[in-house]
Amino acid sequence: MSEHSVRHARWGRLTTDELYGIVVLRNRVFALEQRVEAEDFDGRDREPDTEHWWFGTDTDAVGYLRLIRPAADEPHPDGTDRPAWVIGRVATDPAHRGEGIAGRLVAAVLAAHGHESFVLHAQEYVAGLYERHGFTRFGAPYDEAGIRHVGMHRPGAPVVDR
Secondary structure, eight states: OOOOEEEEEEGGGOOHHHHHHHHHHHIIIIIIISOOOSOSOOSGGGSTTOEEEEEEOSSOEEEEEEEEOOOTTOOOOTTSOOOSEEEEEEEEOGGGTTSSHHHHHHHHHHHHHTTSOEEEEEEGGGHHHHHTTTOEEEEEEEEETTEEEEEEEEOOOOOOOO
């Protein structure tokens, strides 16, 4: 088995082993642990621009997030342009929490796309993770799948010519 690292791919580039590892993790966290009854697999995973980011090996994911393009009605702060990306489905294997895995994934995404703007729907108790990466809260907290969430936004960073 190879070393744990940050990896990413679009749908057509995921191997069956990588996809299996991602599905197992998402099921473990969202269905079994958090008891979310809403459908996890909403069709957005297969869209051409969707990016899957995970921390793990070729066959095992212990951390995951998904980048999708925003829906036309995606909430974002008043006075800002529609975001380029929505971060979602952030999950860390319970046995690996507290190891900084979600932060590493967010940092990797921002290294690749930080010049673009983002929104996300954070579970309120982990909003501080995203605030450490430059996200700010907007709007009132709300319930999603029985869990308290808050909208978060990060504007794109200016591109610096070198």
